[in-house]
Amino acid sequence: xxxxxxxxxxxxxxxxxxxxxxxxxxxxxxxxxxxxxxxxxxxxxxxxxxxxxxxxxxxxxxxxxxxxxxxxxxxxxxxxxxxxxxxxxxxxxxxxxxxxxxxxxxxxxxxxxxxxxxxxxxxxxxxxxxxxxxxxxxxxxxxxxxxxxxxxxxxxxxx
Numbered sequence: 001x002x003x004x005x006x007x008x009x010x011x012x013x014x015x016x017x018x019x020x021x022x023x024x025x026x027x028x029x030x031x032x033x034x035x036x037x038x039x040x041x042x043x044x045x046x047x048x049x050x051x052x053x054x055x056x057x058x059x060x061x062x063x064x065x066x067x068x069x070x071x072x073x074x075x076x077x078x079x080x081x082x083x084x085x086x087x088x089x090x091x092x093x094x095x096x097x098x099x100x101x102x103x104x105x106x107x108x109x110x111x112x113x114x115x116x117x118x119x120x121x122x123x124x125x126x127x128x129x130x131x132x133x134x135x136x137x138x139x140x141x142x143x144x145x146x147x148x149x150x151x152x153x154x155x156x157x158x159x
Contacts, residue, residue: 037131039066039111043138043155044074056158059101066111066129068101070119085122095119104129116142125150 039059047054056072073081073096082092090098103114104127112128125142132139136157143150 037135039129039131039138042071042158043068044158045140045155046153048151048153057100057155064105066101066104066114067099069097069099070095072096083119083122086117086119087122090117090119090122101127101129116140118142 038061040061042056042058044056045054046052053074055070055074057068058071059066059068061067076095080094080096083090083095083098084092086093098117098119100117100119101114102116104111105113107113107128110128110130114127115124116127117124125144126147127140127142128147129141130139131137132154138155138157140153140155141147141150142153
């Protein structure tokens with residue numbers, strides 16, 4: 001039986017193709033981690049009534065839960081206003097630095113099961129968030145009881 005003269009030549013090609021496939025899968029896996037689909041970062045909130053930027057909120061992950069705090073107010077009515085309508089430990093605390101998102105847990109494509117505080121009204125709502133548009137936009141839904149009874153805001157990623 002005659003051996004094919006192609007076999008020795010195909011082996012280096014097959015090895016090269018295999019190496020490229022392994023490398024490509026690692027790059028794709030890394031891109032998936034850094035594709036902007038994580039809500040961790042700084043987001044610009046928008047005023048519901050005026051549509052103008054309202055604040056910058058930094059979201060971070062701690063112990064598999066998300067939290068968010070106000071890091072800047074955009075054109076506040078006064079320098080670093082206090083949350084005078086808030087209740088409990090947040091009452092009369094500065095809004096800048098205040099944790100307004102607490103305890104959201106990953107649930108499929110969204111984070112839910114936590115709370116969001118509206119410093120303007122002092123009200124706390126159940127909340128879920130979902131990253132959209134490849135990580136450029138954050139859907140933030142605050143509600144009472146069931147998700148149908150609430151409002152949605154769209155925040156925009158700053159960094």
